[in-house]
Amino acid sequence: MSSECIFCKIVKKEVPCYKIYETEKAIAFLDINPVAKAHTLVIPKKHIERIELCDDEILKELMMVVKKVGTVIAKTYHSDFNLVLNNGESAGQLIKHLHFHIIPRVKGDGITIDKQRTLEIDKKELEKIAKEMAEQIRRIFKE
Ligand code: 5GP
Numbered sequence: 271m272s273s274e275c276i277f278c279k280i281v282k283k284e285v286p287c288y289k290i291y292e293t294e295k296a297i298a299f300l301d302i303n304p305v306a307k308a309h310t311l312v313i314p315k316k317h318i319e320r321i322e323l324c325d326d327e328i329l330k331e332l333m334m335v336v337k338k339v340g341t342v343i344a345k346t347y348h349s350d351f352n353l354v355l356n357n358g359e360s361a362g363q364l365i366k367h368l369h370f371h372i373i374p375r376v377k378g379d380g381i382t383i384d385k386q387r388t389l390e391i392d393k394k395e396l397e398k399i400a401k402e403m404a405e406q407i408r409r410i411f412k413e
């Protein structure tokens with residue numbers, strides 16, 4: 271854990287998030303400044319800065335969560351998605367805690383992954399989307 275890291279604070283519940291799903295080692299929540307509706311971040315609960323430093327077991331769990339969230343995005347929102355990892359500063363990593371972006375995509379949405387423009391979205395809407403996605407994971411994966 272890093273006491274300064276915002277994602278560690280989210281893991282420790284010191285900072286709130288719109289949580290979608292969690293496992294023993296991973297957590298998925300909505301990006302607070304989404305580039306698309308249901309833009310989700312999947313992170314390890316342990317503070318790990320980059321993918322090269324990530325234990326294979328944790329990485330496997332992260333990818334299993336990515337698959338679940340991706341399934342919901344495809345089925346519920348009828349969207350494709352980009353899975354983005356900004357690994358290191360030159361690659362655009364601002365938060366130094368490993369995270370995968372899942373960015374829903376539909377034809378003609380105009381989103382460009384390296385020049386991200388964020389959506390105007392309010393807290394109520396984020397809360398509603400997180401609830402809906404959590405519910406869909408339980409329904410689709412019968413959890
Ligand atoms: P990066 O450029 O490091 O790959 O992206 C960091 C992402 O974290 C950004 O998309 C940003 O909107 C998101 N983010 C930053 N602070 C917070 C926060 O406190 N809560 C949530 N949910 N997302 C955050």
Ligand code: ZN
Nearest residue numbers: 275278317367
């Ligand atoms: Zn951290």
